[in-house]
Amino acid sequence: MKNAKTLLEEKNIRPSFQRLKIYKLLSETKEHPSVETIYNELKEEIPSLSKMTIYNTLKLFVENDLARLITIEENEARFDADTSVHGHFKCNECGRVLDFPVSEAGLPVPGNGFKVENIDLFVRGICPGCRQQ
């Protein structure tokens, strides 16, 4: 498993302090955090941190395939450092977004003439934890 610094350098992204912190946070969580969440979590450690840096950095990551933009929320963008193909489940009760396995082969895509650049499978419903209550 490569470290954050190497991963960024391979994409010709200068591994600044802020960028490394953001990448590490994103790659070590399964919570699919929003800009707001990332900001709040890093604010303590980096008091000078600006939200603009997070927006810029995530955009850079998405462009370089270091992160995925998840639009499962109606209003707030969420992000995922796992860029492999997998599904996202959003619980309408607790609001959490969870991963589930998906084989890319089984996914239907548009027919001839379309160039596919990325695929998102979003499922919404109630997660097992919330169903029990």
Place this chain on the structure above:
Amino acid sequence: MKNAKTLLEEKNIRPSFQRLKIYKLLSETKEHPSVETIYNELKEEIPSLSKMTIYNTLKLFVENDLARLITIEENEARFDADTSVHGHFKCNECGRVLDFPVSEAGLPVPGNGFKVENIDLFVRGICPGCRQQ
């Protein structure tokens, strides 16, 4: 094919003038319009129309399964009166959102314990028209 008035009444939604216009517009287009688009298209015919009415009405439709909320755009919500299972393709070039057929049976979903309420398959890329240029 039932008319708009009947469809709304079956869901106990009072078929007001504005709601009928919004439903008809949505069910007769393939453009997956946004609130803004719907507003602009109906503004001429209903000069008093408020955007708030469109937000309220679409929310009501989505809750009653008369429309689907499509979050394929990062910032702007789009809507579709076709509530059957099908995929959405967004062209990163021209920005249009197109339908493509999907058999529900073939779609992977989360495993045991999850209650599935809706499924979205979003594919982004370049459409045939834009590829030719």
Place this chain on the structure above:
DNA sequence: TATTATAATTGGAATCTTTATAAAAATCAA
């Protein structure tokens, strides 16, 4: 038909997320 209660619509302000811009700070190369 008038009255009343209820529901829907409207307009404006407020909020929230994201983007734009310019100045300050950090980094890199010479």
Place this chain on the structure above:
DNA sequence: TTGATTTTTATAAAGATTCCAATTATAATA
């Protein structure tokens, strides 16, 4: 160290959505 470039920061602005109170329309009742 100096100068050029990149990154970060702070502030303002834009865009989408929601909140709220007032008005208007609708349905039921007398």
